[in-house]
Amino acid sequence: MLYDVIMAGFGGQGVLLIGDLLAFAAMREGRQVTWMPAYGVEMRGGAANCTVIISDRKIGSPLSVEPAALIAMSQPGLVKFRERVRPGGLMVINTSLADPESVARNDVEVVGLPANEIATEELNDPKNANMVVLGAFITKSGAVSFEKTLDSLSAFLPPERQRLAEGIARALQRGKLFAQEGR
Amino acid sequence: MEERIMLKGSVALAEGALTAGCRYYFGYPITPQNDIPEYLSLHMPERGGVFIQAESEVASINMLLGAAAAGARAMTSSSGPGISLMQEGLSYMAGSELPCVVVNITRSGPGLGGISPTQGDYKQATCGGGHGDYYLIVLAPSSVQEMYDLTIRGFELADKYRNPVMILGDAILGQMKEPVTLRDAKPVTYDKPWALTGPKGRKPQLVKSLYLKDGEMEVHNWKLAEKYRRLAEEDTMVEVDEDADADIAVVAYGSCARIVISAVEMAREEGIRVSRIRPITLYPFPSGEIRRVSEKVGRFLTVEMNTGQMVRDVRLSVAPGCDVRLLARPGGAIPTPQQILAEIRKALE
């Protein structure tokens, strides 16, 4: 089985980081995985995106033309990739900064959550809005095991960032809850 | 299962150099390969090595020449325009029979070009690149694991043949992260009795590429040619994913070969019989394997991220009458698996 997802947003939102964590968790599950950041003028601030591909077999192209899923952290990220998601695919949208109405498709599953509000107001942890979205994505997609992702956090974070593990775990849990209960 | 760690291609390559015993890095910044000097500037001194940011690529390659002449494993990395500046030094190093590893994380050109993935430097890399009758050993990794493994292999081959080795990558291979298994085995090393260390207890030694006496240069050229012949015989590397009843064979290297894997999977799902050939050494080119496959398969498709450079080597390699087609995407454009599949279908019409 091959699962591919594009994650898009603004630079600084931690889009590449959640891709990195997802890929790391998949590797810890013993699967094949590639993580490919957007490369080009976009690297100089502005937009950021990455593609993560998880498979049980050797992975060919690390790029996806029609991904199974999109995580949109921003409106430009949503607009750029909304046409490309495969019919029957999944879109997880940060409604704090992107409008799910603008998807304008009825052949994909859309999950919207106000990640910035949740992170800022509920968790008092605005930097982890990306992790709230990742938690919801993992829960909805089943791309990797949620528990394994939590387990891999300490191995994922470098020694000097271990103190961040707790906040990230909390944000992932909150995203999971949202995906399950819709609030 | 051995432990896998997630590494960026550039970092895997740098770790490969350190594993190979490279302790000298000289380089000049250029996008998209800066991850390599940035990583090594931090980690080379930790392993007792020397990192110097040179004033230009011209200086980098000549510092490399000096370090190699002194017997060390040394490396530089750059991208297209910087590699062009290094051609003088590479020619001198090939002429002086000095080993080194030079990494080219390509950018599209000519000129300042762009920084997106490309294979536009195939010709420069495989035809020597500088003046005179010589070749570089050119290795083309296709995964992050190979960025690590082939860098180690590169240092071994450089010393074995006393010739510069080029690792030819691109922004996809440099930026991508994949699981990597680091190896325990020690790299192969070679004695270097020719190294310049001062003539203590022996006669003075000389490293040079100047041959002015009658007939001397021809002798030297034939010596180099014999070395390249032996290299082709002993160390050509190629990956062949063969279908015994294939109707077509697809040839691609590097990051492009990854996209071809996806296209070939799609084709096979449709019932198309297709073989896949991936040159790992671009020089020496795996002509023998291509010829062998072409005896059975009448149609070839070469896929390249340039206007068509490797296709000439494929055409020179195949059996007479074999139809060799080209799917070319230059200037930083990347072919999609769907596009390659369409080309395979078209070739079989």
Add this chain to the structure above:
Amino acid sequence: MKQVFKRPETLIKTTTHFCPGCHHGTVHRLVAEAIDRLGVREDTIGVAGVGCGVFLYDYLAVDVCEAPHGRAPAVATGIKRVNPEKIVFTYQGDGDLASIGMSEVVHTANRGENITVIFVNNSVYGMTGGQMAPTTLLGQQTTTSPRGRDFHYDGYPIRMAEMLATLEGVAFAARVAVDKPANLRKAKQAVNTAFEMQAKNMGFTFVELLSACPTNWYMTPLAALRRIEEEMIPYYPLGIFRQRKAADYL
């Protein structure tokens, strides 16, 4: 009886290819004497630039690496970084060092690489047949300045020793001449000092030697000696332009 003069051990007993009146042989001897004086012949690696000095390896009994035109200081950097305990020097002419190799020598000096650069300034390209060099004097006729060097087209002769003396990485920068015994004694002293300072890890040392090229000056050897005194020294003053007292950069 005490022997007071002999061929330096570092100088190979052979006939050189240099023209009559050429000073390369003299400069080779100064380098050989400096190496003998420190007793470091077996620990010395020379880097030969492109020019008449390229055949260094035929005359000096040390290890030698040939460098591409102008790149000797970069090559020497690589050798010295691998062998920090060895003595490493470059031997370069004015075309090699002050024209095509300007960038390499300036940055090597600025890094304070602990090497010695021997710079033979005879104001002309010798090996390629007498073309204009960056150190060719104004009005001097060469095969590529047949009407004499004209600053409108060719700029001005470059004073390398003074220029490098401005760099913090430089431990020693001097200009000497080898035209007569009094100057030769000072030249010998400067070359000795440069190698000695390298042996003490004091940083980049540079000696510019004003020398004659009678063949490409279209002069007799004696007239060439007079030209050094009358034309070169007035434009290229002799002296020590920088000399660090201690190895510490501060």
